[in-house]
Structures are given as C-alpha cells and as structure tokens.
Amino acid sequence: MIRIGIICPSEIALRRFLPALKQLSEYKFSGVAFAQKDEWDGSTDDIINKEKEKAEIFINQYGGELFNSYSKMIESDKIDAVYLPLPPSIHFKWAKYALQTGKHILVEKPASTSLKDTIELIALAKQNSLAIHENYMFIFHDQLKAIEEILQNGEIGDNRLFRISFGFPLRSANDFRYNKVLGGGALLDCGGYTIKYASMLLGKTAKIVCANSNYIDNFDIDISGTATLVNKFGNTVQLAFGMDNFYKCDLEVWGNMGYLSSGRVFTAPEGFVPEILIKVGNNTETRKLPADDAFKKSIQWFKKCIENESIRKESYAEILTQAKLVDDFIIKTKNISNE
Numbered sequence: 001m002i003r004i005g006i007i008c009p010s011e012i013a014l015r016r017f018l019p020a021l022k023q024l025s026e027y028k029f030s031g032v033a034f035a036q037k038d039e040w041d042g043s044t045d046d047i048i049n050k051e052k053e054k055a056e057i058f059i060n061q062y063g064g065e066l067f068n069s070y071s072k073m074i075e076s077d078k079i080d081a082v083y084l085p086l087p088p089s090i091h092f093k094w095a096k097y098a099l100q101t102g103k104h105i106l107v108e109k110p111a112s113t114s115l116k117d118t119i120e121l122i123a124l125a126k127q128n129s130l131a132i133h134e135n136y137m138f139i140f141h142d143q144l145k146a147i148e149e150i151l152q153n154g155e156i157g158d159n160r161l162f163r164i165s166f167g168f169p170l171r172s173a174n175d176f177r178y179n180k181v182l183g184g185g186a187l188l189d190c191g192g193y194t195i196k197y198a199s200m201l202l203g204k205t206a207k208i209v210c211a212n213s214n215y216i217d218n219f220d221i222d223i224s225g226t227a228t229l230v231n232k233f234g235n236t237v238q239l240a241f242g243m244d245n246f247y248k249c250d251l252e253v254w255g256n257m258g259y260l261s262s263g264r265v266f267t268a269p270e271g272f273v274p275e276i277l278i279k280v281g282n283n284t285e286t287r288k289l290p291a292d293d294a295f296k297k298s299i300q301w302f303k304k305c306i307e308n309e310s311i312r313k314e315s316y317a318e319i320l321t322q323a324k325l326v327d328d329f330i331i332k333t334k335n336i337s338n339e
Contacts, residue, residue, distance in 0.1 A: 001025075002303060003080045004106070005064075005073045006032040007094055009054035010085040012108065017083060018062050020270075020296040026303055031065035032058040033073035040090065074098050081131075081306065084108060087176040088183025092117040095132070099124045104131040106302045109192050110326065111319050113183045118323035122316045131305035131312050133298070134319045136196050138266045140297035143274040144200075146289050147251065147262055156280060157257030162237040164197050165252075166190040166266055167224065167245030177243055178221060185221035186243045187213065187329060193266045194239040195227070195325050197251070202231040208325060211332035216244065227329055257281075268294065 004021070006013050009032050021027050034051035052068075059066050067073035074082060074097055081104035084095055092112040095105050099121065111134045112118045125132045138144070151159060167190060176182040177189050185191075199206045211227040224242030249267050253260040258280035268274055270293040278285045304311045 001028050002104075002306065003028045003030040003078060004083055005030045005067070005076070005079045005081075006058070006083045006085070007070050007073065007098075008032075008084075008086050009034060009051060009058050013083065013085045014054075014058060014061075016269075016295050017085065017299075018058070020293060020299055022062065023293075023296055024299060024303075027299070029062050029064045030076075030078050031067055031073060033067035033070050036069045039070050070094055071097070074101050074103060079103060081106065081302070087179070088113050088188050089181065090183070092121065095121055096124060099128060099130055099132070102128060102130070104302075104306050106133050106135060106299070108135050109196075110134070110183075110188050111323065113188060115323045115327040118319060122320055125312075126316060129309075129312075131302065131315065132319065133302040133305050133315050134322065135298055136193065136322075137294040137298035138193065138268070139196065139200065139294075140301060141265075141268055141274075141294040142292045143262065143265060143268060143276075143289055146274075146276060146287075147253075147260070147265075150260060150276065150278065151253065155258065155278060156253060156255030156260050159235060159253055159255050161254040162198070162201050162235070163252040163254075164194045164237060164239040164265075165241070165248040165250055166193050167240070167242035167249075168247050170244045178219060180220045186224050186241055187222055187326065190241040190243060190266075191225050191239075191329070192322070192326060194241050195229075195329065196322055197265065198227075198229045198237040198239055199321060199325060201237055202229055202235055204321075205232040206237075206325070207231070208328045208332055211329045213333045214242075225329070225333075227332070229325075268292070270295070 032055045034055045055066055082098045084107040088110055091107055095107055098105055177184045206229050209228050209230055213222040214224045216223050223244050226240045229237045250263040251265050260278050262276045271291045273291050274289045276287045305315045
C-alpha cells in the first residue's frame with residue numbers, strides 16, 4: 001500500500017483528488033500539510049490560520065494526520081509519496097525536496113515553471129529511482145481513446161487539420177493564475193493542456209513553428225495565446241487558449257471526407273457523458289460515450305510509475321517533452337516581439 005500525503009490543502013485536492021483516492025485500495029491517505037511562514041514566501045498569520053482551517057476539513061472528512069509544516073510531512077516516515085497541488089512557482093522547491101528525501105511525486109501541471117528546473121527534477125528522480133508524474137489527467141479519459149479510434153479508422157478520411165481550444169472567462173483577482181509571482185499566466189495553465197494534446201496527436205516529431213502570447217491592461221501575465229505545431233509528416237495542429245475568454249474546451253478535426261468535434265476534452269468530470277459529433281457528406285451523427293473518471297486513472301498510473309521502471313522512464317520522457325515544447329513556445333513568442 002502506498003502512503004500518500006498532500007502538500008497544501010487546495011481546492012482541487014479536496015474536490016477531486018481525495019474522492020478519487022478513496023476509491024483505490026492500493027493507497028492510504030496519510031495526511032495533509034499546511035505551510036509555515038518561511039515555507040511560502042513569508043505568509044501572514046492570517047493566511048496560515050486559514051490554511052490550517054482548510055487542512056482540518058481534510059482530516060475531518062478523510063482522516064489522516066495534520067502536519068503543521070511542509071517539511072515535517074515530507075520528512076515523515078509515515079509517507080511514501082507526496083501530492084503537490086501548489087501554485088506552479090512553488091512546485092520546483094517542494095518537489096525537489098521531496099525527491100531528495102526519497103519520496104515519489106504526483107505534481108499538478110506544470111511540473112515546474114521552467115525547462116531548466118524540470119530537467120533538474122527529472123535527473124533527481126532518475127538518480128533516486130523515484131516516480132514523478134505530472135497530473136495532466138485528461139489524457140487517461142476514454143473520450144480521447146474513442147476519438148483516436150475514429151481517426152485511425154479513417155471515418156473522416158485523411159486528417160487535414162486539428163484545432164484545439166481551451167479558454168474560460170476571467171476569474172477573481174486573487175486567483176493564482178493571474179499572479180506572476182505564483183507562476184500564473186495562460187501558457188502555464190490552460191495553454192499547457194493544448195500543447196500536451198497537440199503533442200499526443202502529432203507524436204514525437206511535433207514542433208512549434210509559430211506562437212503568440214497576448215496581454216491586456218492591469219495584468220502582468222500572458223492572458224491568452226495561439227500556436228501552430230507540425231510533425232515530420234506535415235500534420236498540423238492549431239491551438240488557442242486564454243483566461244479572459246468565452247468558455248471553450250474542445251477538439252475539432254477537419255478531414256478530406258468529413259469533420260469531427262468533441263467538447264470538454266480537458267475538463268470532463270466523473271460521471272460526465274462526453275459526445276463526439278461526426279459529419280460525413282450529408283450525414284451528421286452524435287455519439288455518446290460512457291462516463292469515466294480520469295483523475296482516478298491518473299492516480300492509478302502514478303502507482304504504475306512507482307512500481308514499474310519502464311513506465312517510470314516513460315513518464316520522465318513525457319514530462320521533458322512537455323517542458324521543451326512550452327519552452328519553445330516562449331522562445332517563439334520572444335522572436336516575434338524582437339522583430
């Protein structure tokens with residue numbers, strides 16, 4: 001049994017992670033930690049007290065131990081693995097410390113905010129034979145498998161163009177996504193999803209040929225972006241994302257014989273019934289798919305990473321590929337701004 005603890009009593013940990021974990025007998029929830037002042041950029045007493053109150057809700061609902069510092073939980077011999085649902089800029093510090101302490105890591109996306117830091121984390125995980133899994137849980141949903149089968153079967157003919165979109169309306173001002181210090185910005189949030197899916201569709205030779213980031217007044221982070229990726233076969237993905245947009249979360253595929261689209265490709269919750277729209281000639285069909293629990297499957301995959309060396313290495317490679325593509329996106333946008 002894998003004993004797992006949570007660093008930071010975040011909303012996603014309570015709403016999604018713990019309900020999924022509770023269904024898995026191979027795991028034991030061992031506790032949750034809230035930060036001390038020196039562990040999160042000098043947080044105030046008021047913030048620390050609020051985090052403690054949140055953590056107590058976790059314990060009251062799911063049991064486990066309440067740790068009064070991140071370090072104490074990571075160093076505890078009651079913990080085998082750590083789940084990190086922290087703001088992105090803090091991922092590297094605590095993922096690195098956990099790996100140095102011999103703990104496996106399940107980290108929310110992105111694994112870190114820079115390619116350099118991600119390379120260091122992967123090297124440390126390899127050195128200590130530890131698992132690190134970046135929680136892009138959507139990749140485990142059966143919706144994506146159904147889409148892949150339709151495309152491979154040639155139901156819409158040869159694929160001429162993929163379009164991926166993920167955006168949502170402006171959120172509250174205190175949301176970490178809009179805070180540069182905490183690793184905010186559209187690219188590292190919703191943009192990461194679109195790049196991840198693009199690389200899955202295009203394969204190992206996927207590369208970014210052009211990219212653009214957009215900014216608006218009163219924000220010091222990128223608010224939206226677009227990019228085009230291609231592979232060695234000439235297949236093309238156009239992607240768009242944003243955090244001040246009308247809600248959109250879908251894939252469109254334009255073939256030489258037909259068209260496919262599917263919504264909620266990144267955000268389908270447990271129990272949601274996805275649909276795939278297929279148009280061929282004058283015929284239009286909507287296929288309803290079974291509900292699925294991608295979060296639970298992602299946690300199950302984490303266990304495989306811990307126990308299986310080849311799967312662990314596969315996870316290392318996928319995380320590095322993602323980090324390199326995000327880094328290339330940044331380079332491409334800088335090239336445009338310097339022209």
